[in-house]
Amino acid sequence: MALLENKKALVTGSSRGIGRGIVEKFLNEGCEVWGLCSKPSAAKEDLEKLAAEKGVKFHEIYADVGNAENVTEVVKAALAESQGFDVLVNNAGITRDGLSFRMKKEDWDDVIRINLTSAFLISQIVSNDMIRKRKGSIINMSSIVGIHGNGGQVNYAASKGGLIAYSKSLAAEVGGRGVRVNVIAPGFIATDMTNVLKEDIKSAMIERVPLKRAGTPEDIANTALFLASDLSTYITAQVIGVDGGMGA
Numbered sequence: 001m002a003l004l005e006n007k008k009a010l011v012t013g014s015s016r017g018i019g020r021g022i023v024e025k026f027l028n029e030g031c032e033v034w035g036l037c038s039k040p041s042a043a044k045e046d047l048e049k050l051a052a053e054k055g056v057k058f059h060e061i062y063a064d065v066g067n068a069e070n071v072t073e074v075v076k077a078a079l080a081e082s083q084g085f086d087v088l089v090n091n092a093g094i095t096r097d098g099l100s101f102r103m104k105k106e107d108w109d110d111v112i113r114i115n116l117t118s119a120f121l122i123s124q125i126v127s128n129d130m131i132r133k134r135k136g137s138i139i140n141m142s143s144i145v146g147i148h149g150n151g152g153q154v155n156y157a158a159s160k161g162g163l164i165a166y167s168k169s170l171a172a173e174v175g176g177r178g179v180r181v182n183v184i185a186p187g188f189i190a191t192d193m194t195n196v197l198k199e200d201i202k203s204a205m206i207e208r209v210p211l212k213r214a215g216t217p218e219d220i221a222n223t224a225l226f227l228a229s230d231l232s233t234y235i236t237a238q239v240i241g242v243d244g245g246m247g248a
């Protein structure tokens, strides 16, 4: 039996990179998936095709997760359409890097709203329903820099560190109602987000990874699958590093 058969998931940031990898993995395991991104994606057709092959559905939906009103409306509509999600993956995220002393407040605010506040807003809507049903798995996408910090990324690191503290606190609130909340902390993963880095910086980062390679969206998706599935029913409030040993 497929690991997510008869389950329904909402995955944010589904159009590219890690989010797309998670959607593919979930569809392959028999899950019906609502993928949220900011605009119609190049992945939509392929994901719908994959879903049809697996006998499930893929729904692409659109919202700016940094816009509270917009994302609330869209997630509420998706929740009603799905009649409840078993799994929520808060994965959408951005970087606006720069040194702290010259960072614009706008770049601080955007990153906090899109990476952190969105997880609070979406989880609030989805977890209310999970609590009523006494089941659910919420997975929040943090980062290795949310644990260790990183010069040049004070806004991003604060958003990802905040996501860890938020997740552990939410896990304490909802655990008694059968809802689990866990965090994935990826290291250096090859996606559009890291592709903007110069080649020498990428090589230097890979040199710091004990496994000597960049991670792939599938490396992260495998962990998301584990946390979404019934293989992890006694795991909550955890931060799982998927970083090739980089954070050690």
Ligand code: NAP
Residues within 6 Å of the ligand: 012, 013, 014, 015, 016, 017, 018, 019, 036, 037, 038, 039, 041, 063, 064, 065, 066, 091, 092, 093, 094, 114, 141, 142, 143, 144, 185, 186, 187, 188, 189, 190, 191, 192, 193, 194
């Ligand atoms: P990516 O390739 O840049 O993709 C970002 C995704 O987020 C896209 O689907 C994008 O949708 C969506 N998104 C961004 N802003 C949005 C908004 N305002 N509203 C709705 N959707 C929005 O990034 P990635 O590398 O896959 O990263 C995914 C997550 O993993 C992020 O939270 C990131 O911080 C985290 N992470 C990544 C790495 C890494 O090395 N790549 C490491 C640690 C953590 P559109 O296509 O519609 O813009």
